[in-house]
Amino acid sequence: xxxxxxxxxxxxxxxxxxxxxxxxxxxxxxxxxxxxxxxxxxxxxxxxxxxxxxxxxxxxxxxxxxxxxxxxxxxxxxxxxxxxxxxxxxxxxxxxxxxxxxxxxxxxxxxxxxxxxxxxxxxxxxxxxxxxxxxxxxxxxxxxxxxxxxxxxxxxxxxxxxxxxxxxxxxxxxxxxxxxxxxxxxxxxxxxxxxxxxxxxxxxxxxxxxxxxxxxxxxxxxxxxxxxxxxxxxxxxxxxxxxxxxxxxxxxxxxxxxxxxxxxxxxxxxxxxxxxxxxxxxxxxxxxxxxxxxxxxxxxxxxxxxxxx
Amino acid sequence: xxxxxxxxxxxxxxxxxxxxxxxxxxxxxxxxxxxxxxxxxxxxxxxxxxxxxxxxxxxxxxxxxxxxxxxxxxxxxxxxxxxxxxxxxxxxxxxxxxxxxxxxxxxxxxxxxxxxxxxxxxxxxxxxxxxxxxxxxxxxxxxxxxxxxxxxxxxxxxxxxxxxxxxxxxxxxxxxxxxxxxxxxxxxxxxxxxxxxxxxxxxxxxxxxxxxxxxxxxxxxxxxxxxxxxxxxxxxxxxxxxxxxxxxxxxxxxxxxxxxxxxxxxxxxxxxxxxxxxxxxxxxxxxxxxxxxxxxxxxxxxxxx
Numbered sequence: 001x002x003x004x005x006x007x008x009x010x011x012x013x014x015x016x017x018x019x020x021x022x023x024x025x026x027x028x029x030x031x032x033x034x035x036x037x038x039x040x041x042x043x044x045x046x047x048x049x050x051x052x053x054x055x056x057x058x059x060x061x062x063x064x065x066x067x068x069x070x071x072x073x074x075x076x077x078x079x080x081x082x083x084x085x086x087x088x089x090x091x092x093x094x095x096x097x098x099x100x101x102x103x104x105x106x107x108x109x110x111x112x113x114x115x116x117x118x119x120x121x122x123x124x125x126x127x128x129x130x131x132x133x134x135x136x137x138x139x140x141x142x143x144x145x146x147x148x149x150x151x152x153x154x155x156x157x158x159x160x161x162x163x164x165x166x167x168x169x170x171x172x173x174x175x176x177x178x179x180x181x182x183x184x185x186x187x188x189x190x191x192x193x194x195x196x197x198x199x200x201x202x203x204x205x206x207x208x209x210x211x212x213x214x215x216x217x218x219x220x221x222x223x224x225x226x227x228x229x230x231x232x233x234x235x236x237x238x239x240x241x242x243x244x245x246x247x248x249x250x251x252x253x254x255x256x257x258x259x260x261x262x263x264x265x266x267x268x269x270x271x272x273x274x275x276x277x278x279x280x281x282x283x284x285x286x287x288x289x290x291x292x293x294x295x296x297x298x299x300x301x302x303x304x305x306x307x308x309x
Numbered sequence: 310x311x312x313x314x315x316x317x318x319x320x321x322x323x324x325x326x327x328x329x330x331x332x333x334x335x336x337x338x339x340x341x342x343x344x345x346x347x348x349x350x351x352x353x354x355x356x357x358x359x360x361x362x363x364x365x366x367x368x369x370x371x372x373x374x375x376x377x378x379x380x381x382x383x384x385x386x387x388x389x390x391x392x393x394x395x396x397x398x399x400x401x402x403x404x405x406x407x408x409x410x411x412x413x414x415x416x417x418x419x420x421x422x423x424x425x426x427x428x429x430x431x432x433x434x435x436x437x438x439x440x441x442x443x444x445x446x447x448x449x450x451x452x453x454x455x456x457x458x459x460x461x462x463x464x465x466x467x468x469x470x471x472x473x474x475x476x477x478x479x480x481x482x483x484x485x486x487x488x489x490x491x492x493x494x495x496x497x498x499x500x501x502x503x504x505x506x507x508x509x510x511x512x513x514x515x516x517x518x519x520x521x522x523x524x525x526x527x528x529x530x531x532x533x534x535x536x537x538x539x540x541x542x543x544x545x546x547x548x549x550x551x552x553x554x555x556x557x558x559x560x561x562x563x564x565x566x567x568x569x570x571x572x573x574x575x576x577x578x579x580x581x582x583x584x585x586x587x588x589x590x591x592x593x594x595x596x597x598x599x600x601x602x603x604x605x606x607x608x609x610x611x612x613x614x
Contacts, residue, residue: 018452146585241457
């Protein structure tokens, strides 16, 4: 098990190096001179030259990259061009809000998605199954930003049940953003649970259990579910990626002070150090979540554990 | 319960036998017939066709110029003149949504075209030659997959600057890894088959083997993926435009229509609701057709995949 975890950890390193090169290049791929972009069109030449020297923009790209990487490894992405605060501080200030929203959204999607998937699979092609699966497809096709606006229109403007933006002030503020963010993963998880259950229900040990005369309820919840949930765990990990993307849109709609909104602000302000820092944070969190999911997967599936021991 | 499932699957099994016994009918026809039996896919397909026709014949379908302003008529609800109301500049929402179909479909198709061509080529090469080349290509794909697709596209647009061309490129790139991986894994399966060894023994060139023998036989999963990715690409493009990084006003793009009319939602919600419904319908139809195609191309996957 430990060997598997170490192996899996080692695999993350080259990917992170690759993504760091990409993130570093974001600023240099932008057409035009980064120094001019930062100071604006009308900046005097001396000032430009001074900034270039300061940022080391006159050095060859690889030299610049390694200098940037050395700092990035210490989680130092420089200062935001806008607020002049440290990028790391800006991100740390925003991370809790995003984490709260993500955890809530995952919880909602699992708590609703898994039971719906089980019920659908236990009676395939029934009315419930059809409604649930068309509903799930709708959830996948719904643009998160539009769904958020519609929620605001219905539940904030018309019904006045929940506030439309902000975070401070109680649980009511969490309802609409968490539901908006969770819808897509809920749909994905329901579909995955259903198909995974159907696959398991066709296997021999289920037939054996049925032949033994066990109750259908017991077969589904004790025998099938434990096996069916293994791919669902991976799905939760995959959905987390979609959740991070959804957070960018959801946080923008609900004026939620998380890093999804931070990255949009940074891009719109051409605040490159902040863009680099936030994108790198997203990549790190994504890698970490996938790592946890893979380890969990090995933990849940004894067949995998045996292969690595 | 078990008995019910049996009755459900029996006609399907019988059909497969009948289909296999009538070899004169081509594979494509058989798949199409199977697709036609899937009610959801048929509904999705018909709606999709209507959307595509609407996009092609936009100038004939739309009653008004999509960018012409008429301030005196702003933010109206549906009426006889404007069946879906008007936006904050008095532009006809229906006309703008019709023209928007052109943009969304073009962006989706262009982005996925980039992804399919580049991704499949990389996957073919990686899978067929293996070794170093395979390693290099697949590690680069791993890096591209280190960020969720939408965020990767966002980062690329952040680097290249806003605009529809950049959005197409960014979304295209973000879908390359999935196609490369899919293609590579099908190549690995197909290349072990006898007819490939036979072609190799006959001295066929690599290009001939790759494009005449391996590619056509790994096409099915690619077709399904194209349909489903199109849905994702359209959704991402609308999202990027909504954030102000894609189409710029006054272009009648669905995502940017929603974002620019959003401040007026308390006065009239039509100019926000309708473009969203358009995105939703298009994406849903593509997903329905994609799911249907997957079941039709591989009946064994039915109810499982």
